[in-house]
Amino acid sequence: MSGDHNLCLTAEGTIVGRYGGFANKVRAHQAWAIPLPDGLDPATAGPLFCGGITVFNPIVQFDVQPTDRVGVIGIGGLGHMALEFLQAWGCEVTAFSTNPDKEAAARDMGANHFVNSKDPQALEAVANSLDLILATVNADLDWGAYINALRPKGRLHFVGVVPHAIQAQAFALIAGQKSVSGSPLGSPTTVAKMLDFAARHSIAPITETFEFNQVNEAIAHLESGKARYRIVLKH
Known part of the structure; x- marks a missing residue:
């Protein structure tokens, strides 16, 4: 309001x-x-x-660099602001959405790349490419696929409240020194x-x-x- x-x-x-x-x-x-x-x-x-501070806070908290490659899951109330902030921050931004019709809007908001997250091959194509992924959705997804998309020492960070426990394979986290985290405002x-x-x-x-x-x-x-x-x- x-x-x-x-x-x-x-x-x-x-x-x-x-x-x-x-x-x-x-x-x-x-x-x-x-x-x-x-x-x-x-x-x-x-x-x-x-919504704005929810997605801006991790950018500051994790000292995101303009050279970083960052993914945003969900193009909604939180996700659209994340795209705007990250584009202005100088990052290379990848938008993930289950709705391919949102690609044009996501690119207008600042996404350099768009991935239809319903397509397993599209998810596999971005394996080992992202430094940080912001999950803005309130839905249960295949989190292992997104952990797979992280580079070594990458982070999957939650700002959306998913309904159920987050499932992840420990070996993928250990081998790549990857992490899973979350933050509020x-x-x-x-x-x-x-x-x-x-x-x-x-x-x-x-x-x-x-x-x-x-x-x-x-x-x-x-x-x-x-x-x-x-x-x-x-x-």
Whole structure:
């Protein structure tokens, strides 16, 4: 949700475990209230404070280099922002999706390569090629195939909550010194860094806007899986 003020609040400090997610005013600790830099539109910046920071945090946390080859699993609310950030970061980016119709959109968002993850041969073709893979999906996949796509000392990192236990062969991890990890949101310091980076590179979430009195329609649109890619409620 976004309002008309040039100040946004991270979800962790305002909404999680509290009432008022759809309020037009909110009170929060000053440490979690971060001014928007010039150049970021308040009407669309809101999703940066959830999906945006979720995928930006690993880039900073793991010291991703512009020369790294990074994969993104899922072209949705999280994945589309990951593609934008990684492209601006200078990485060579590979998008993985079960929907081949998303290839053009993924390339427009910053992907250099597109892999139809329903095609085992396409997955095998990228074996041993990626330094980092960000899993943004909420689905169970063949994680061994993605571990196989990592280079030695590569990392499969989860920011999407998959339903069941993550299955992986220990030998593949040991032989390649590969790792599996996960992370939540980022700190206020990392949020501020993300906002500056987004403003500098004109990065913004792709959003659809609904008037506040259309909140039920907006939720139905989201639940139907038709949202592209974040919904903003406008007061």
